[in-house]
Amino acid sequence: MVDNGGVGLRERKKQRTRRALIEAALRLFDEKGFDETTLAEIAAEAEVSTRTFFSYFASKEDVVFYDSARKMELAIASLADRAPGEAPGDVLLRIVEDSLTWLTTYEELAFEDAELRMRLVLKEPTLQARALVMLLESQTGLARALREAYPELDPVEAAAAVGAMFGAVKLAVVAVLGHDLSAEQLSSTARRAAELTLTGLRSLG
Numbered sequence: 001m002v003d004n005g006g007v008g009l010r011e012r013k014k015q016r017t018r019r020a021l022i023e024a025a026l027r028l029f030d031e032k033g034f035d036e037t038t039l040a041e042i043a044a045e046a047e048v049s050t051r052t053f054f055s056y057f058a059s060k061e062d063v064v065f066y067d068s069a070r071k072m073e074l075a076i077a078s079l080a081d082r083a084p085g086e087a088p089g090d091v092l093l094r095i096v097e098d099s100l101t102w103l104t105t106y107e108e109l110a111f112e113d114a115e116l117r118m119r120l121v122l123k124e125p126t127l128q129a130r131a132l133v134m135l136l137e138s139q140t141g142l143a144r145a146l147r148e149a150y151p152e153l154d155p156v157e158a159a160a161a162v163g164a165m166f167g168a169v170k171l172a173v174v175a176v177l178g179h180d181l182s183a184e185q186l187s188s189t190a191r192r193a194a195e196l197t198l199t200g201l202r203s204l205g
Contacts, residue, residue, distance in 0.1 A: 017056065020046040021043070021053060021056055022113070023113055025045075025060065025063040026063075026117055029064075029120050030116060030119075034124040034127060037060070039060065042063070061126070061127065064120065064130075065130065065131070068134055071102075071138075072138055072142070074098060075142055076142075076145050078091065078094055078098055079095070079145050079146065080149075087201075088146060088149075089165075089198045091149070092166075092194075092201065093198050096166070096169055096191070096194040097191065097194075100190055100191065115186075118173070118177060119177060119178075135170075139159075139163060139166060143155075143158045143161075143162040144158070146158045164197050164201065165197050165198075165201065168193040168194065169194050169197075171193070172189050172192070172193035173190055173193075176189050
């Protein structure tokens with residue numbers, strides 16, 4: 001007989017360990033610096049072994065960008081679930097709104113830790129470099145998926161639409177970091193930037 005309760009308990013324990021590693025890593029990166037923090041220190045702070053760390057993450061960078069693959073999955077799913085006649089710009093706005101809902105409702109980190117992560121990426125050269133590579137990969141992939149969903153778009157239109165929407169949102173969020181905004185206020189800022197961008201994207205139909 002399968003013990004469903006036991007499986008649920010194990011999964012919750014894994015989620016707690018994963019969250020503890022992320023939170024410990026962010027605290028240490030903030031206190032000591034990214035390059036100066038070791039994997040052993042992160043594991044010790046989370047009260048697990050270094051071997052356990054590698055059960056969840058392949059590197060220090062992976063801890064910081066732990067949700068990148070999941071965000072892309074959500075974006076692609078939103079494209080697949082588009083309504084008949086839904087315009088490309090409206091789908092991109094919905095992807096932004098879905099990601100904001102996930103951030104404030106299902107995020108593994110507390111809002112304060114998520115904000116700390118953004119500040120770390122902005123100040124740590126190693127993380128900046130990784131973020132730029134991932135940004136290019138994710139936006140290129142999303143532009144490709146947008147064009148597949150809307151064959152009437154040419155490559156330039158799809159790339160410009162994705163770059164405009166997500167570039168505006170990211171830059172708007174960066175602009176207000178450090179202003180002691182709540183999660184709702186930060187989401188409102190991102191949504192406003194997306195809606196302003198959508199005005200220009202209406203020309204894509």
